Amino acid sequence: MPEYLAPGVYVEEVSFRAKSLEGVPTSTTGFAGATRYGPVYFPGAPKAAAPRLITSFTEFERVYGGLEDVAPDGVGRINYLAHAVRAFFLNGGQRLYVSRVYAQAAPGVDGGTGEPTYAGCARRAINAGGGLTATWYARWPGRAGEVHVRTEAVRSKNVSYLDDEGDVQARRARDGALVEIIAPGDPIPVGNAPLDADQLAVVTQDADGKQSFSDKNGNPVLPAANAIIQLVEARVTVAVNDERIDVTQELGLHPAQRRYIGHILQQDDPEDEDSTVWLDWDPEPPGAPVPSFLPALLLIALQANPSPRLAGGDDGSTLIDADLAGEPASLDDADVKATGLEALAEIDDIAIVALPDAVALADVASGAAALIAHAERCRYRIAVLDAPRGSSMNQVREFRGLFDSKYAAIYHPWVEILDPNERPTQGAPQKRLLLPPSGFVAGIYARSDIERGVHKAPANEVVRGLTRFEANINKPRQDVLNPEGINALRFFEGRGNRVWGARTISSDPEWKYVNVRRLFIYLEHSIDKGTQWAVFEPNNARLWANIRRMVEDFLYVMWRDGALLGDKPEDAYFVRCDRTTMAQNDLDNGRLICLVGVAPVKPAEFVIFRVGQWTADAQK
Template sequence: MPEYLTPGVYVEETSYRSTSIEGVPTSTFGMAGLTRYGPLPYVLPNGTAVPVPPTLVTSYAEFERAFGDLASPSDDGKANYLAHSARAFFANGGRRLYVARVFPWLRDGEGDIDPAQLDAAFARRALAAPGGGGPVALPVWRARWPGSAGRRIKVTVTRRLGRDRIVVDTVGNAPVARLVGVSELAAVVVLPRGTVPGPRDPIDPATVFVARRGPDRVMGFDDGQGGVTPVDPGTSGYQLELDVTVSSADGRSDTYPQLAPHPGHPRSVYRVLRAADPADDLAQVWLQPVPADATAPTPGQLAVALLDAGSQGYLTDGTNGTDGAALAPDDLLGTEPDDDDPTRPGTGLNALAEIDDIALVATPDIVRMDDAGQIKTATDAIIGHCERLRYRMAIVDPPAESSLSEVRAFRSQFDTTYAALYYPWMQITDPTQRPDPGSAPATLMLPPSGFVAGVYARSDVNRGVHKAPANEVVLGLTKFETAVNVGRQAVLNPEGINALRFFPGRSNRVWGARTMSSDPEWRYVNVRRLFIYLEHSIDKATQWAVFEPNNERLWRNIRQSVEDFLLVVWRTGALLGTKPEEAFFVRCDRTTMSQNDLDNGRLICEIGVAPTYPAEFVIFRIGQWTADAQRS
């Protein structure tokens, strides 16, 4: 009981109700694979690690800004399967997608990332000295993410010169100048009094001064030696600000206005466009400062160099921005996070493991691999990922151009309740190709995982996770690669291969809802996902019970919480039974725990639910009947 030592009146709050259980989201999708560019954990040239978690996008427009367009992400010429899958996911009703970008780093013979090759993955361009003049160390514009897309990024810098910020007053018979309307460390172009710079007039670095407040709180100019120079009444001052526009070949354009060239200013170009934790998390470039042992440029030199760099074209001179090595299964699986080093997060599927909300996962880039052994290994990786985490399900793609026999042979290699396989591939009109006049539009074959994940999400939102994600229309395709008819599905369905079929007048539909399991208890996708939903919700909402006194009061609270939750689930139609007693039971008392369990700190709650199975075979029995006939 609480401790009371001082006499007085104490008012305490308490609760007389059980803790409620809230259902977890079931439609959040996660994918790992190649993209054109985008967020990725990496190491700066100075050795500093930049941890970047998987990125959440809620529309294809957000995905495109973060990870680029539909163009191929590698030199192999194959389609951008992950981007197309993201597009299909949102087109079919998906709402939340986490993307873990995979980049196959160049590695040395021992499997470690080769430091000598690491820098080659990033496009860059060094600034030229102002006016082509003497030796001066200048920063470097660098692509923030690795890959060849960095070679097609252009940085344009323009200037802003405001009104004259030097006000001259007469005190007595002497003119006194004040610098007004500028913040400390702002750059100011100082010219003879009355001189107004034209919009195209070049800026002399020697005329750029830094505003600084003196000991008397009066604003002046930094003298470069720790002191403050008073404002000269015979001068005019115009605040210099920079607008940086970053544009890429796929049409993306970002503008960062009113930046300052001084590194200490709150809106410094160094701060707003830095590598780690910039103002814009999806910024495409960053400005790498000069090395610590080099002489940094003055704000005037930096501003002029940035303005002059606009005529240099794209970010790179053509020697940087490689796409790494060939994709391997280990790249998709990624590395596990280092618990002792927060700057080394997980990558690939292991990065998605850190996101608790994800309920569906896929790796469309498995189909990019040509070797059957690699495809098998990569598929095992995503299945193992789901089995280890328990609360998510994988959507598996068959290999490209699989025949009926080939997809059956592929399916026979796996046995799991945490994955489902869909066949065949989808044909779409290729959005990356513009057809010639009079010719048929170009088409493209895509794996089904992105489309099916969108169908899962749409079904979950509209009906609930207990509804089998089947007999649902698939949007965004022209036709299926292979026509699956009744005879072919009679072969596929018993083996746990979900068919995608076209029905005249009813469009293209998902026509299967089976897992890749040989266990009849977990045959159906919706049953597996319903139990994932129940288990995850109860697990997440009952963490409060850990270390509570293990007695009848705690058992009663847990029973009530679970029963209230299951009652709501039953009312949605997810459980079988005309009354709650037929749909579920919850036991947590002396019948489920022995004294040995109590002595060892174990609380055991037994829960039984009766799931609804899909009506996979709808049978109507019809026979002749007359008034004189007896019904048998």
């Protein structure tokens, strides 16, 4: 309790109400798989290699590349994950974490030096003179990193002036700045004209702000009073594709500059977090001091680069189930990050997970098993599974029979779309693609949660962005699939394409429906996060009453929103936290036990009307 030591007035804040529970998000989704580009851990990778939160498909294209095929081992295949992301946002999804999976085709560390070789990253080495090399690297591996990098020299207008002592100085030029000194009568270079080392000088600024200039030999330069001095900076233009060109302006060439090129375009924390390239530049040759003219040599070399396109990008090796499952972060080395599904496990907000690239495995079931294991281990998320392409009725039933989990649901058949990579030509039909349904279904999960709530079964919902389903599932076929927990995607005349099933793949009838499983995930996760304040509080009746009121208030709102069954709150839920739920042994061992029971609403899966004949004089 507070201490009262000196006479006076003490004003204290107290609480007369129970704490409140806030519901966790239920529509945040996580995908793992191969992409053309983007953040992924590999030896020597930038520190920002964690899965990125994506809120639109345009953002996905900027970070992870477009819909074009990926080519592991040089063999092109459909970019299933990118198409799934497009389908997710098209069907109402709003928040998506993407964990890129990349299997290096070459070792990532040079066995001789132990230095990273950035295997799979496109690059272009440039000789800067004096035994120094500047290298442009793609930040992430992949053939999409073979971008076009052009460096230009940008000249300002004449910045010379005379100070109080009559010495020539340069406006805006700070320590390490590069300037071009043009003698009176000489032609004035403009634009991106090739740099002439004989006209360049590096500025040195003393403690009083007095400038001096040094030439390529390190000798001082005394510009004439009427000489023209132009401040020279770098502009880097990166042409990623026909639709994206990144331009970085006003770059300095010396570490003392505020916008030093080695800082703005660095590997770990560039100015633009989605920057596609970084400059590997070590200005200290072994055993020799840094030449003062080095900034000029660097810009001259970058401007004159005869091969501006990066080369050597690689999409890696063909993925296996272990790649998709991933590896956890190292406990001993903070630089070794988690990969694959393990990287998604570190993100608490994710409630829906899918593995679109599992269908590209030689054994699709192994990928599905890894996804189910991930969802069960993380507890607070549900897995959306894809059956193999072209599965017949018996094949999809056989595939479903391999699993039993209350944390997963399977959807069938695949979805056909018009290939967005092709532009339609007159008189020729546009190419079609077959895609696994998980991206579409995950978007529908999110849309249903946002519009209705997690208690609403994500079924009888329209599937957007398709031409047709791979196979026609009619009622007799669904009579076989539905009891086995295989959710059908069906076409209804006049009602369009819809999800027509809401069952998990659990053999436990208590967890038959997807919405019931997800409702309990929402409830359990919300209580988990919202009651962390109670840990180490005095375990007495005051704490028990506070927790009871907090959980009851939360469940009352859920009942009022239609998530719980019952005409009255007491019919919909109960909360017990007192000496009936805890023995003395529990109290002695620091355990507080709260018993919560809820009556979830189940979907009206079978709507039955019983119709009979009625005569006018019959009695009711």
